[in-house]
Amino acid sequence: MITVIGLGPMGQAMVRGFRKAGHEVTVWNRTASRAEGLDASVAPTVTDALNASELVILSLTDYKAMYDILDGQPIKGKVIVNLSSDSPGKTREAAKWASEQGATFIDGGIMVPAEQVATDIAYVFYSGPEDAVRKYEPELSVIGKVKYVGSAPGLGQLFYQAQLDIFLTTLAAYLHATALIEAAGVPVTEYHEFALENFATVNFVLEDALKNIQSGEHPGDLANVIMMGATADHIVAASNESGVDPALPYAVKSLYDRAIAKGHGRDSWTSLYEVIKP
């Protein structure tokens, strides 16, 4: 038996995945109607939902919702897997809170949208006690491949945030670039294939980036910060000229400006890392 608390699109997708894989599932959701149509046992109260299983999966908007639901409830002896998004700091606090109540706490982040949960491409970062993750790996694998990243609480959350850092910024960059094209009166369809091509170039460039970040050396023989910073300036100018919101390219330009001010003008773009890191 698996208990799932939280029946937004993600929780619902997990329940469907568990049922398809043959698991019995008990669910609870603040708004009871969201359980309608799910082939699961609907617990009338949170306490009943907790009493149904040792494994309790949370799929909530944030960690505050977890306290709203579980504070004062009998969680002793439960293995709580919180797959809700929040900051790593909030996640560490939650792990401490749960352990003070006698529960085992695992945090995680699902790296696919709801429609891809429980498919071959889904994967989920987890951190917390490895023995508990491995014990429930057969059940957790239904949601997506288990990517265990370490025992420190919040690490799974951090890997999730890091992936979304790239994802959200990339999506915003795509929208910005598309808006520049459309502002010139060109149909967005004429640009789209070039946007897609860009991702292959990024993959290629990142191979060298890792080497430079690891070594702390940023040779800029082929392309340097002054040249790329000038391009960043030009994108801000293009935005301003066409009335497209310049906030995103301006943030990028500011990294180049600060790298140049720090003496990295002749280095590779990877030297921006020296400005970004703490």
Ligand SMILES: NC(=O)c1ccc[n+]([C@@H]2O[C@H](COP(=O)([O-])OP(=O)(O)OC[C@H]3O[C@@H](n4cnc5c(N)ncnc54)[C@H](OP(=O)(O)O)[C@@H]3O)[C@@H](O)[C@H]2O)c1
């Ligand atoms: N959707 C995605 O594509 C996606 C992808 C990866 C990760 N995630 C993460 O997975 C988590 C769940 O996603 P989702 O799209 O299903 O989220 P959601 O639509 O925000 O639904 C989350 C659930 O949280 C409940 N909830 C929120 N605040 C509550 C509170 N104070 N007390 C009790 N219940 C509360 C909601 O209950 P009610 O029904 O009563 O409102 C709902 O069941 C989020 O942390 C999200 O960031 C989502």
